Amino acid sequence: MGKTLLQKVWDLHTVRRLPTGQTQLFIGLHLVHEVTSPQAFDALRVRGWTVARPDRTFATVDHIVPTQDRQRPFLDVLAEDMISALERNCREFGVRLASLGDERQGIVHVIGPELGLTQPGMTIACGDSHTSTHGAFGSIAFGIGTSQVRDVLASQCLALDPLKVRRIRVTGQLPRGVYAKDVILTIIQRLGVSGGNGFAYEYAGDTVDRMTMDERMTICNMSIEGGARVGYVNPDQTTFDYMKGRPFAPAGEAFDRATRWWQSLASDADATFDDDVTIRAEELTPVVTWGVNPGQSIGIDGKVPDPERSSDRQAITDALDYMGLTPGQRIAGMKVDVAFIGSCTNGRLSDLREAARIVRGRHVAPGVKALVVPGSDSVSRAAEREGLADTFRSAGFEWRGAGCSMCLGMNPDKLAGNQVCAASSNRNFKGRQGSPTGRTLLMSPAMVAAAALAGAVTDVRELVQLTQTAGDERGAD
Amino acid sequence: MGRITTISGRALPLRGDDIDTDRIMPARFLRGVSFDGLEQHVFEDDRKKGVHPYNRHPFDVAQFQGASILIVNANFGCGSSREHAPQGLHRWGIQAIVGESFAEIFFGNSMMIGMPCLTASREDVQALMAAIEKNPRADVHLDLQAGTCETEGFRCAATLPPKVREAFTTGAWDTTGMLLEDFDEVQATAARLPYVGGF
Numbered sequence: 001m002g003k004t005l006l007q008k009v010w011d012l013h014t015v016r017r018l019p020t021g022q023t024q025l026f027i028g029l030h031l032v033h034e035v036t037s038p039q040a041f042d043a044l045r046v047r048g049w050t051v052a053r054p055d056r057t058f059a060t061v062d063h064i065v066p067t068q069d070r071q072r073p074f075l076d077v078l079a080e081d082m083i084s085a086l087e088r089n090c091r092e093f094g095v096r097l098a099s100l101g102d103e104r105q106g107i108v109h110v111i112g113p114e115l116g117l118t119q120p121g122m123t124i125a126c127g128d129s130h131t132s133t134h135g136a137f138g139s140i141a142f143g144i145g146t147s148q149v150r151d152v153l154a155s156q157c158l159a160l161d162p163l164k165v166r167r168i169r170v171t172g173q174l175p176r177g178v179y180a181k182d183v184i185l186t187i188i189q190r191l192g193v194s195g196g197n198g199f200a201y202e203y204a205g206d207t208v209d210r211m212t213m214d215e216r217m218t219i220c221n222m223s224i225e226g227g228a229r230v231g232y233v234n235p236d237q238t239t240f241d242y243m244k245g246r247p248f249a250p251a252g253e254a255f256d257r258a259t260r261w262w263q264s265l266a267s268d269a270d271a272t273f274d275d276d277v278t279i280r281a282e283e284l285t286p287v288v289t290w291g292v293n294p295g296q297s298i299g300i301d302g303k304v305p306d307p308e309r310s311s312d313r314q315a316i317t318d319a320l321d322y323m324g325l326t327p328g329q330r331i332a333g334m335k336v337d338v339a340f341i342g343s344c345t346n347g348r349l350s351d352l353r354e355a356a357r358i359v360r361g362r363h364v365a366p367g368v369k370a371l372v373v374p375g376s377d378s379v380s381r382a383a384e385r386e387g388l389a390d391t392f393r394s395a396g397f398e399w400r401g402a403g404c405s406m407c408l409g410m411n412p413d414k415l416a417g418n419q420v421c422a423a424s425s426n427r428n429f430k431g432r433q434g435s436p437t438g439r440t441l442l443m444s445p446a447m448v449a450a451a452a453l454a455g456a457v458t459d460v461r462e463l464v465q466l467t468q469t470a471g472d473e474r475g476a477d
Numbered sequence: 478m479g480r481i482t483t484i485s486g487r488a489l490p491l492r493g494d495d496i497d498t499d500r501i502m503p504a505r506f507l508r509g510v511s512f513d514g515l516e517q518h519v520f521e522d523d524r525k526k527g528v529h530p531y532n533r534h535p536f537d538v539a540q541f542q543g544a545s546i547l548i549v550n551a552n553f554g555c556g557s558s559r560e561h562a563p564q565g566l567h568r569w570g571i572q573a574i575v576g577e578s579f580a581e582i583f584f585g586n587s588m589m590i591g592m593p594c595l596t597a598s599r600e601d602v603q604a605l606m607a608a609i610e611k612n613p614r615a616d617v618h619l620d621l622q623a624g625t626c627e628t629e630g631f632r633c634a635a636t637l638p639p640k641v642r643e644a645f646t647t648g649a650w651d652t653t654g655m656l657l658e659d660f661d662e663v664q665a666t667a668a669r670l671p672y673v674g675g676f
Contacts, residue, residue: 129557
């Protein structure tokens, strides 16, 4: 009987079965950032441990970095403390670090792939739930807490229970103006925010096969929003083409050997899955969240639910109250105060290209604060070179330095009061964007761009005659 | 590390499905290099709003102060992997959580710090919450081995997956030592992986 990629990678990385019955799993790449690591390094110091495999560990700064004034020391004393602590910890324990000012700096889930640190067949861990992003390469990537960061630093291993695998096949052609973000929001809406508990999601089907790595990353990134800690796509030629020439990717004959190994890890044709789901791409529309979790979403043509007609009355009433929405109201036309393009979900170059195509020659609506925060310094430089940054600036967007920024508001980029934000990020939880009463509407970067121009939630398919589909640019990066 | 077999104390019911870790511990309190003081910020933003039926958040209700067992509904702790959320609850005084279901990362993080998350049926959680609200001073007793939750006039099953139960009852819930036990085998596993040697 065939095996899934998850089983193959799991078996290859199994050190032993622990007395607790869990598997001791070797972690091939540990990515570290400033927020979830300081207590872990402290624990190592207390116990007199070293970092077991600094050669398999790489750190950067993203969550707390300012995106405007990046002069050191930061005006934000706590941010300065946290970054200094990471710099000190990396020096002391011999961990490679791309700090601010290093051209490799950026959101940890953007730079791992960019640098070729992320590779197919690896086990990857990081103290951040969106580590599932790296699964786009056919790696098995886990978001972990700080105690587990300590475990990985000290032993390069995790103690884990096996996961079931649900295959989610997306088939058919995505309509114009419908993106990878809409696919994953639809999956979460259909399967629920806890539907993936205990599962790894394998994304497959011809729609996913045709997707770029950036698009696959967007989908895998939000697996956790559906409750699945791990999401992955089988590696294929698109993956190998992306890997080629990356700084940490194998080169020359080693690349050919690597490719053969990577190919061997894809799920077998006769692999069995614990569950199978199919999504038809043709039926999808641009999606917008209306509530306070990423499963509470509707198509742009839709109306927000009426709690009286739902079994989930309390939760819907609560969400509508928080969002200031009326039951049955159309989501299109809802006024927005802020537009945020960025995050590990949608802060890559192709996302900025798509959004720039919408805003080119137009201007942000009066009273709307719009900002673009590139996912990495490298994305930022490329966007400057291509003229995207100028496009955004002349359209009235603020162009910022790379970081997590307003996705979670740990730096000065926050919502104020009960502002409504059209966001290309991943979470619309209460208070998520830094204001306890702030409101978030999740959507694709193109939809955020459209909302910024109109000052309200708008169907990107109507706003502009799209001259190209997203797919026409596939393979460009 | 210590064995955890039973936990007793007063309980605190917190209603609602899908309570995420951003609500348990808003991100601005992650700005620091230690977990110290996080207990002061548990549910900080929710607590400003007041919650039915107490007209205030359960963490601010007088009779629930000093509670050590938290009772929750479904998918508790979803979202961000921040360990600051269970750390804050633990430092506030919570020693165990009983709920309908838990998000996976939260469940694991809680286990790592010795705070078991036990699962009970929806009906039992409702009945347990009602019993506590009726008699907030009554102690709740959790027996990890037996998989039971008991309070005055009410008893139900509250269980852990067998391996997790064993980890708590044998004191193996702190994993680092266990993972370092056979480091030669770790290195041997790494050496067999083609990418570790650069192909």
